[in-house]
Amino acid sequence: MRRFGVEIECLIPIGRWELAQRLNEAGVPASEEGYGHATRAYWKVTVDGSLNVRGYGWRGCEVVSPVLRTKKHVEELRKVCEVLTEVGAKVNKSCGLHVHVNFAGNGPARRAPKDVLRLLKLYSWYEADVIDLLMPKSRRENRNSYCHSSIISAYHLRNVEEARNVSQISYRAQHGSRYRKLNLESYGRYGTMEFRQHGGTIEFDKVWNWVQVCQAMVRFAIGVGNRDKDTGRWVTHKPEDVFATQPDRTLESFCRLLELPADVVEYLYKRYNSFARAERRPRVTWVAA
Numbered sequence: 001m002r003r004f005g006v007e008i009e010c011l012i013p014i015g016r017w018e019l020a021q022r023l024n025e026a027g028v029p030a031s032e033e034g035y036g037h038a039t040r041a042y043w044k045v046t047v048d049g050s051l052n053v054r055g056y057g058w059r060g061c062e063v064v065s066p067v068l069r070t071k072k073h074v075e076e077l078r079k080v081c082e083v084l085t086e087v088g089a090k091v092n093k094s095c096g097l098h099v100h101v102n103f104a105g106n107g108p109a110r111r112a113p114k115d116v117l118r119l120l121k122l123y124s125w126y127e128a129d130v131i132d133l134l135m136p137k138s139r140r141e142n143r144n145s146y147c148h149s150s151i152i153s154a155y156h157l158r159n160v161e162e163a164r165n166v167s168q169i170s171y172r173a174q175h176g177s178r179y180r181k182l183n184l185e186s187y188g189r190y191g192t193m194e195f196r197q198h199g200g201t202i203e204f205d206k207v208w209n210w211v212q213v214c215q216a217m218v219r220f221a222i223g224v225g226n227r228d229k230d231t232g233r234w235v236t237h238k239p240e241d242v243f244a245t246q247p248d249r250t251l252e253s254f255c256r257l258l259e260l261p262a263d264v265v266e267y268l269y270k271r272y273n274s275f276a277r278a279e280r281r282p283r284v285t286w287v288a289a
Contacts (some may be wrong), residue, residue, distance in 0.1 A: 001069055003102035004104055004217050005039075005192070006207060007076065008063040009095040009200050013088045016061055020045040022087060026079050037264065039190065040065050043080065050146060052094035061089075081204040093138040095200025096146065097207060101213045104191030105221070111222060112117060116166050116184060118239055119193060119221035123182045124152045125242040128247035131181075133281075134271055136199045144170045147196040148181040150174065157243070193218060216258035251284055 014018055016032045020043075023030035029042035036046070044064040051060035063080060079268075094141040103111055118198045127150060133174070134142040142148050152160055152173055166243040170176055178185040183194035195214045201207060223239035240257075251272055255265045265286060272281040 002218060003069045003115060004211055004215065005067055005068050005100040006066070006211065006234060007096075007098040008080070008084070008099075008202065008207070008226045009051060009093070010061055010063070010084060010089045010091050011051065011058045012059055012061045012084075016045045016059060019063075019083075019087060022083050026083050028076055028083070030032065030081050030156070037189070039067065048182075050094065052092060060274065061104065077207065078204045081202050081207060081287055084202040089202050091138070091202060093201030094201075096139070096144075097198040097210065097277055098194040099198070099211050100186060100190060101195070101196045101211075101214050102191060103187055103193045103218060111166075111187075113163060113166050113169055115222045115239070116169055116187065116193075117163075118241060119159065119217060120150065120152065120160075120169065120182060121243045122217055122221060123150050125247075126182065126249060126254050127151050130251050130254045131197065133251075133275060135197055136275070139197050146203075147177050147181045148174075148177070148179055150180050153170070160265060165264065175232060209264055212264050213258070213260065213268070216260055216264075220258055228238050252286065255286070270272045 014022075015278065019177045020032045021095045021145070023043060023045070029264070030045055032041075032043055034046065035049070043066065044062075046062050046064060046088075048060045048062040053060045057131040063084070065077065065080075068074070104118070128141075135263060138144060140148060150173075156173065164173050166184060166187050167176075170187075174180050174184060178186065179196070181197035183196055186194040188194050193214075195210075198206075198210050212214070215246075221239060243256075247257060251268065255268065269284065269286050275281075276283045
């Protein structure tokens with residue numbers, strides 16, 4: 001599991017200080033803080049001015065994790081979601097779930113720009129036909145000003161490919177904006193890739209499944225595969241440029257390419273078909289290999 005972090009945007013009917021206290025009582029180290037981008041060793045409960053807060057007594061809130069990696073941390077994330085549910089937190093269309101995944105490697109090592117470009121191409125390739133359809137309509141295309149599309153047009157592709165560093169890739173592909181579904185700007189600040197597209201949620205299953213998908217996309221881009229079922233060892237696959245190989249833009253292709261675990265695949269198909277049913281689109285079926 002790569003190091004990761006989450007930012008959970010939601011609305012709460014209690015004070016942010018009180019929410020931090022409730023988290024501490026549940027065994028989750030937390031503190032209320034003013035808005036800022038500093039990474040802490042505890043969960044931050046802070047204000048979020050971007051949220052649309054309606055109704056007396058409700059407050060916009062962002063719950064920001066420390067760096068997470070172990071199974072213990074995953075259980076901590078589960079507790080945070082449970083506490084948010086217990087206090088009556090809710091989400092609306094203005095809320096989002098942001099996931100950071102370590103991209104810089106261990107220590108001072110930095111990834112080559114080509115690794116970043118592979119991830120951007122992967123997201124761009126599947127965004128419209130797969131990832132958008134796993135999200136509510138408010139998070140698709142360019143409908144949300146805080147997570148614009150990360151699709152690279154064929155016209156701009158060559159210019160982006162000629163970039164010599166990550167900063168140039170970000171500027172040429174996204175004009176240096178962090179308000180993209182895949183935020184490249186977070187690499188320079190934190191050494192992470194930030195996935196901003198998911199809609200707001202306080203449900204652990206939704207958060208954790210999306211974290212696993214984000215982790216798989218990063219693994220794919222840098223060429224790190226899953227543990228070999230026979231030997232128990234980690235295997236490294238040759239990273240793939242999807243713009244060159246051009247796999248099908250389908251949910252099945254997406255799941256197979258990322259080698260997603262069976263439970264995550266099942267979750268994604270249920271989510272995809274839930275939106276498809278509501279929007280009267282054709283549903284899809286997973287065919288086991």
